Amino acid sequence: MNPAGRIQAASKFLLQSPPGEINDVLNDVRNIISDDDSLQTGVLPALREYNLAQFITADVPGHQHQETSDAEHVEPDEESEAFRSALETASLSYLSAHYHDGVTSIFPSPGSSTSFIVQIVANKYNPSNFWSGRWRSEYVIDLDAKQIQGKIFLSVHYYEQGNVQLSTSHIISLALPPAITAPGGASSASKVLALIEAEEGKYQASLNDVYAEMGEKTFKGLRRALPMTRSKLDWDKVLGYKLGAELTSSKGVFGTS
Structure with missing residues (x-):
């Protein structure tokens, strides 16, 4: 996939980000693209679209101290x-x-x-x-x-x-x-x-x-019944047991000291 295609795919991922997780998605696609300059430029339209569509709120600088700069008065209707x-x-x-x-x-x-x-x-x-x-x-x-x-x-x-x-x-x-x-x-x-x-x-x-x-x-109807132990499998242990069994069965290949 060319760089433009990767940026387009990254933009689609960002637009589908779950609530509160867009930074996590952005970090993931950043690792995939490995080009911060093109990523920053390419996904800005998607980020803008996401913020508007999701009603993302923003803190205005100075709001905590009730300070404004370069203020422009707007008359309400x-x-x-x-x-x-x-x-x-x-x-x-x-x-x-x-x-x-x-x-x-x-x-x-x-x-x-x-x-x-x-x-x-x-x-x-x-x-x-x-x-x-x-x-x-x-x-x-x-x-x-x-x-x-x-x-x-x-x-x-x-x-x-x-x-x-x-x-x-x-x-x-x-x-x-x-x-x-x-x-x-x-x-x-x-x-x-x-x-x-x-x-x-x-x-x-x-x-x-x-x-x-x-x-x-x-x-x-989709739920799978628990195994006979009535508990969840610890897959890390299962993999450990399998690796140990394979090493035991093949130890003769390496010879004995």
């Missing part, structure tokens, strides 16, 4: 800012109740003062127990069309003595009650988040049902 701010307050309240260390961002849709985008991301990394997970959801709230269009993405990786990955998505389409309007402010924003909360709760409950069925039926 007067027509949309009041309801956007109300949505942000309601979203933060929802996150504190349901997502540990979750992050949300609310934006007005480009060119519209009555359409808003809500993004939510929550990560859970537990390498000591060999698993990681990420929840992402995005909603477009259109007050004129009286509807919510959204998507939920869930990624889970479990890798103790194996490698199991779950990647699933869910499309959401909800009608907004006529009472939800921009002038409704905080009350309308809370009702919007109540609809989102109910839909995400139903989706999580459906996933729990699927997991239970997989454990009782699908995985049970």
Whole structure:
């Protein structure tokens, strides 16, 4: 494979990185390619795409000390800012109740003062127990069309003595009650988040049902029964025994002292 082909393959690996493990994948492909300069240049588009698609959050330099440099003032849209701010307050309240260390961002849709985008991301990394997970959801709230269009993405990786990955998505389409309007402010924003909360709760409950069925039926049919010892095999010992037996059987080949 030529260098360009290796970079392309490395980019695909990076885009499929499990939650919280992109640095591990990057180090692995770095060892394969063995050319840091071409790797750094070649995979930047893939890293940018991954960060945007996965809602990766970033700490802004100076944020801990509330310091800014080269600041440029941006005026918020007067027509949309009041309801956007109300949505942000309601979203933060929802996150504190349901997502540990979750992050949300609310934006007005480009060119519209009555359409808003809500993004939510929550990560859970537990390498000591060999698993990681990420929840992402995005909603477009259109007050004129009286509807919510959204998507939920869930990624889970479990890798103790194996490698199991779950990647699933869910499309959401909800009608907004006529009472939800921009002038409704905080009350309308809370009702919007109540609809989102109910839909995400139903989706999580459906996933729990699927997991239970997989454990009782699908995985049970695939599960291999334990050996007669009723314990897992220690493959290092097995290989040691095999090597010892081979050396014993062939010691005559080397002669005796």
